[in-house]
Amino acid sequence: MSKRQQTPLQKKFYDVIFGTETTAGQAFDIALIIVILASVVIIMLDSVISLSAQYGSLFLQLEWLFTILFTLEYSIRIWCAPNRRAYAKSTYGIIDLLAVLPTYVALLIPQTSPLLIIRLLRILRIFRVLRLLSLLREANHLAAALQRSARKIFVFFAMMMILTTLFGCLVYVAEGGNNGFENIPRSIYWAIVTITTVGYGDVVPQTSMGRAIASVGMLVGYAVIAVPTGIVTAELTVSQQAREDRETRQSRNCSNCANVETDRDAHYCRTCGTALPKPGHEPE
Amino acid sequence: MSKRQQTPLQKKFYDVIFGTETTAGQAFDIALIIVILASVVIIMLDSVISLSAQYGSLFLQLEWLFTILFTLEYSIRIWCAPNRRAYAKSTYGIIDLLAVLPTYVALLIPQTSPLLIIRLLRILRIFRVLRLLSLLREANHLAAALQRSARKIFVFFAMMMILTTLFGCLVYVAEGGNNGFENIPRSIYWAIVTITTVGYGDVVPQTSMGRAIASVGMLVGYAVIAVPTGIVTAELTVSQQAREDRETRQSRNCSNCANVETDRDAHYCRTCGTALPKPGHEPE
Amino acid sequence: MSKRQQTPLQKKFYDVIFGTETTAGQAFDIALIIVILASVVIIMLDSVISLSAQYGSLFLQLEWLFTILFTLEYSIRIWCAPNRRAYAKSTYGIIDLLAVLPTYVALLIPQTSPLLIIRLLRILRIFRVLRLLSLLREANHLAAALQRSARKIFVFFAMMMILTTLFGCLVYVAEGGNNGFENIPRSIYWAIVTITTVGYGDVVPQTSMGRAIASVGMLVGYAVIAVPTGIVTAELTVSQQAREDRETRQSRNCSNCANVETDRDAHYCRTCGTALPKPGHEPE
């Protein structure tokens, strides 16, 4: 991407706002997290009628305060970004924009106030902090495992879809369209509620036949959870095993012959019998 | 199986309808998927009274359109199949037939219209697409793991059966046949709902004794899930580990002696000390 | 144990009733399973008022038929057992006795009829068949894994106990003893229902505070399931890995020197360079 030349001031701001190395940068990130969480909490509380009736005006003021802060931040980000277009188009850039836009739109066009809910996307900005806590590595590790097993998981979901459809229809027929199984979509909704072991109990089979089918569905759903778990776990275990292996085994050179010993437990060179140096301490 | 000689035209159709290599074949598969899903959705929506009252006739027309399409497809499959009998007898052949038959039967014998639900088996035809998305390998991988641990899983289900029976009876006795525990089958239904952690709440113990027993049942059911998960995961992990191993370790020939080095970390031949070629990049 | 001399006839019966090698023995086991399941089903159906009102007499007759059959079987087992005392004292011996006793007792002392429920222990006799299906090996494999991790699981349950107690008390305080949280035992019952993700919904926090605490409890319970699963899975994976390893690697003797090659991927003896015989085919 075309990288515009930054002025020293822009560079300075850039390091603080986008960077995490400098103390200032970290302080900024922490402050940002606090403001984001605060604004999200306010939005939530504002949705509680009793509270909004009492503190409505306060909430409004705070909301505007946060909006102004975010607006400032956004414009500074745009200003000091080495590549403005790239930032504006990036996922974060869009989220940053969505964090401020709704408030203004709602101000201009009052009837769009329902859109204010969009502001909650601000919570996605939290992800920035993961970078700070250097938790990204963990997140990536998980993401990688999930990605590697994506196709398996897709197959699993296809399986679930068909499973729930079939069970939903079976009970739909068994219950004869009564007791909340008025139609197939709802029956499938029930099947999903059941097979995922959520079990609201808002729709429940009443006939013996329906109960029998439901029981089978539950047992299946109860066991089927093993599949995604197995998939992800296998991925994580194997990759971790590999990492562990690389860590544990370190090759030691025999001081006498050219042989390379990689077996931690060997005490002597396996070709010339010379005593080997002690292996490094084992992680664990 | 006796393989009849196909005419060039039949061969052509065969490649499109049964095959996935040609672009035409893939296009056909995708089109088929769309039609199948559309028809399934229509059947579902048709079961919603409000919708069927409004769009009933439209749904009927669409249903006939789909039926005719599937009939055409089925007859072409029969016509161009290298071994007709084999195809007609195959699972897919039967599913393809069940996809069209009910509509005709319901037309001739109106009182069989409840059978129309059978049309939903069309969804099973989706599995054809897995082949297209070459997801079959993943599916088979899972299937293999499940199959290898089939006997273990059977034991697990037998265990569950006995567990639910015992807990069902215990609470049946504790509740004295009241509070929805009128009889043993229903108590067992409750036990299944509970031990699988579905917990509808439609039948719930009311007595302290019943609650105590239920609590034990829940804890057991909560922990027991570990068993099928463990079984499947172990299978997947081990098989994956094996695959990984085969990938990672590649033997390198020593340029000097006939020794074969399989240890990725070795830098020198372990017999003559000649420097070994760098190992290939490790998958991750 | 003192082994009494069996007469040829006793030996013959013994092989049929206790053994599984002979065809007769297997036929007997299968027949036994059918009778056991049938009797259990009858007991269950008999507990359904509507059915017992209609077919009560039939059920009674069948029950007596089964009882007589089991009595016969039991006396024959006693008669032909090489060590009668040992059999009578064995778990199976007691279960076999409990399978017949209640019916007689209920006949003599009618007011003990509630004890008839004990007859359901007959279901435990099913375990005999596992032996037949040679599923015992799988069962033992699971049992071994569970046993090896018994102490870990005990710790887990102790953890759960304390967890549920604390959450129960917290919500008890938060709800101020209302909304079904009348007392601590019931609050703990709720905590168990919640943390095991059963979630009946019969007792539910009503206050914001209670809901907040409950939410934490759910997330904890949702994640905690990972612990028993992890324990059992680790056991199963490791033991299976070990078994797999033993299977895969087979040592091959170098035809030239005394060296033993265990590495499947080696093509030449690592000491003298003589070509090695191809390794046996790899399982999986």
Added chain:
Amino acid sequence: MSKRQQTPLQKKFYDVIFGTETTAGQAFDIALIIVILASVVIIMLDSVISLSAQYGSLFLQLEWLFTILFTLEYSIRIWCAPNRRAYAKSTYGIIDLLAVLPTYVALLIPQTSPLLIIRLLRILRIFRVLRLLSLLREANHLAAALQRSARKIFVFFAMMMILTTLFGCLVYVAEGGNNGFENIPRSIYWAIVTITTVGYGDVVPQTSMGRAIASVGMLVGYAVIAVPTGIVTAELTVSQQAREDRETRQSRNCSNCANVETDRDAHYCRTCGTALPKPGHEPE
């Protein structure tokens, strides 16, 4: 820490109260456990109105008995502890104090009686016994695994937070603030109840849209459980594998050359061909 010189008597008491080696020490621990559990059970039963009305006075007497016992124990612990300050400040020291304080406080300031609930922290003293049962090793093993994957688990919880927030808001919008989705916090509560598969059913989506979103949420929550499970399991498996490995492979010295053989399956020394001693018996 500055270790004060103990008198022989103090040493004696110390071994009994703090130690587990001596028979007396173990007897004391067991007795302590019984008293703790008894006192906890009494507190729970006392919270049941019906029981407290009937046995209130008895409960009170027992409570005082326990309190005095614990007071005695605490003072002795203080008295014979080699480093009093250290003990008093330790977690156990504080728990021991909290076990007795509330009763006295409630006696002096009656209106603080609600604080009596704090006495239930006595249950935490149970952990002392784990030491006795030498279950601490297992507990530590689990704790270590959890600790090693702490950051991953943190990421997982952050993920859950954002997931529940988004689903909560989606359904809040879909249901238009009706059917129990009055405000966002409650909607998030519902999302947690749903995604953790607890599924009380106290708040349930009524609109088709809401149900559709909920279904997706359930499937996600159902699959997401795989993540924490995978994390913990991977940790446990790998660490166990490592331990197993250390156990299984034991190096054997060749009686002829200085070579060390670590491969269990090798029959001859890989350098001089001398027959090797049989490897020790393999665990499992």
